[in-house]
Amino acid sequence: MLELVGITRSVSLPDGQILEILRGVDLQVDQGEVLAILGRSGSGKSTLLNVLGLLDTPTAGSYRVGGRDVRELSDGERSVMRGERFGFVFQQFHLLEGRSALENAAAPLAHASWTSYRTRRQRAAEVLTSVGLEGRLASRPHQLSGGEQQRVAIARALVRRPSVILADEPTGSLDTDNADVVLRLLLDLVRTVGSSLVLVTHDPVVADVADRRLELDRGRLVAA
Numbered sequence: 001m002l003e004l005v006g007i008t009r010s011v012s013l014p015d016g017q018i019l020e021i022l023r024g025v026d027l028q029v030d031q032g033e034v035l036a037i038l039g040r041s042g043s044g045k046s047t048l049l050n051v052l053g054l055l056d057t058p059t060a061g062s063y064r065v066g067g068r069d070v071r072e073l074s075d076g077e078r079s080v081m082r083g084e085r086f087g088f089v090f091q092q093f094h095l096l097e098g099r100s101a102l103e104n105a106a107a108p109l110a111h112a113s114w115t116s117y118r119t120r121r122q123r124a125a126e127v128l129t130s131v132g133l134e135g136r137l138a139s140r141p142h143q144l145s146g147g148e149q150q151r152v153a154i155a156r157a158l159v160r161r162p163s164v165i166l167a168d169e170p171t172g173s174l175d176t177d178n179a180d181v182v183l184r185l186l187l188d189l190v191r192t193v194g195s196s197l198v199l200v201t202h203d204p205v206v207a208d209v210a211d212r213r214l215e216l217d218r219g220r221l222v223a224a
Helices: 045-052 075-085 101-109 117-130 146-158 176-193
Strands: 002-012 018-029 034-038 060-065 086-090 164-168 196-201 212-217 220-223
Touching: 002 045, 018 045, 018 220, 034 045, 034 176, 045 164, 045 196, 075 086, 086 146, 101 117, 101 146, 117 146, 146 176, 164 176, 176 196
Parallel strands: 034 196, 034 212, 086 164, 164 196
Antiparallel strands: 002 018, 002 060, 212 220
16 A cells, blocks of 8 residues: 655755665555554654655655555645545644534544535544544543543544554553553554554554554664
8 A cells, every 4th residue: 555665855954964864765554554663762753654644755765655656746636645545643632722622523524525514523523432532522622631632633533534544652642541542442443444554653562562563773664
């Protein structure tokens, strides 16, 4: 489903030097696979996730999504593919503070021409129910615990039924009990809908839940 070949990502520093963040990354992610990518802070994990999710453009190399080379896509086509194919879960929940849990979960459907307002709210309510928040639909983020906020973020990621979920330290802001519950919930949901999950983490315990583990070390992917 996702295939990266020789992907590099570098940036120019103020002193003119070039910082290589990703260095010749080769990676294939299959449909329905749960993949964990381990790495220390600053190892390039988030950059790799941004490349996978079409939020960042590699400096060199090729990236195919469903067999299509993303270099051939216009900005508009990349945006459409990002919205249709990918769901994102972050360590910081990035919920809209002035919106309810239902409105936050429905947000990715706002520009979907095939959905009516009623359909968007109905689907969001269904996904929130699946994460155990059926009684919290009207609650705003400040009225929710950290674990509940991350459940809303997971519902938001899944509401469009994407083929790939990209999760960046999704339990990093939670205590141990909430982290375990949220991680298991995320795994159960992606396996139920058949999505692939790419999980980046610094925690080997979190990575142990995956079907496959890799480590990003100084910009290169190696076996973990």
